[in-house]
Amino acid sequence: MAGTSVIEFNKIKICVNDQVYEPAEDTELMFEIINAEKNEKVLEVGPGTGIISVSLALKGAEVTAIDINPYASEATLCTAKINKVQINIINGDLLSPIRPFVFDVAVFNPPYLPFEEYDSWIGYSWSGGKSGAESLIKFLSEVKASRIYTLYSSLSDEDAILAELKNIGLCIKTKREKQIGLETLFGIELVKCLG
Numbered sequence: 001m002a003g004t005s006v007i008e009f010n011k012i013k014i015c016v017n018d019q020v021y022e023p024a025e026d027t028e029l030m031f032e033i034i035n036a037e038k039n040e041k042v043l044e045v046g047p048g049t050g051i052i053s054v055s056l057a058l059k060g061a062e063v064t065a066i067d068i069n070p071y072a073s074e075a076t077l078c079t080a081k082i083n084k085v086q087i088n089i090i091n092g093d094l095l096s097p098i099r100p101f102v103f104d105v106a107v108f109n110p111p112y113l114p115f116e117e118y119d120s121w122i123g124y125s126w127s128g129g130k131s132g133a134e135s136l137i138k139f140l141s142e143v144k145a146s147r148i149y150t151l152y153s154s155l156s157d158e159d160a161i162l163a164e165l166k167n168i169g170l171c172i173k174t175k176r177e178k179q180i181g182l183e184t185l186f187g188i189e190l191v192k193c194l195g
Ligand SMILES: C[S@@+](CC[C@H](N)C(=O)[O-])C[C@H]1O[C@@H](n2cnc3c(N)ncnc32)[C@H](O)[C@@H]1O
Pocket: 021, 022, 023, 024, 026, 027, 030, 045, 046, 047, 048, 049, 050, 051, 052, 066, 067, 068, 069, 072, 092, 093, 094, 109, 110, 111, 121, 124, 125, 126, 135
């Protein structure tokens, strides 16, 4: 891996390396919808550089960040250090490294493209399986949180995502869209459906 460098995104200094996802429009959309308060227990799956986890930790949230990519976990540790915050950083697949726990907030900007490029660690940043929704659907089926912030694309299988939400009783409370060329990104806040 080439060395780590430090850049700034959303007014936060972050560590990047050539195997980690550099924050982009999807990250910006996540920032537009996420809300977490001081002392809330937050789980972020797929922190990448750690930009979202660190910004929530800077607000006083207690953050656990799990990424499958070891270079992302390394970057998250570096980003936490340079911003002088503590985060529980775990390298692993979705929620498999932790015991069942109900978080206040769960965050996942998942790989959402219909690709299966798993021959490099960075490929896990965009490869959402055949439907583009496989990682998100698995995450939704495992996670327990009062509020969930996530994202999908017009290139992901929206019907499969909506069917899973119905199946597990989650409703969309907030939805924001961002157009990127021919693709639309949808940032969503999910809560338990009432009644
Ligand atoms: C689109 S990037 C988002 C990075 C960062 N959160 C951001 O918004 O800039 C998706 C991240 O999810 C991670 N990821 C993909 N599949 C995962 C899995 N099964 N378990 C944990 N992390 C995963 C990738 O390694 C990558 O860091």
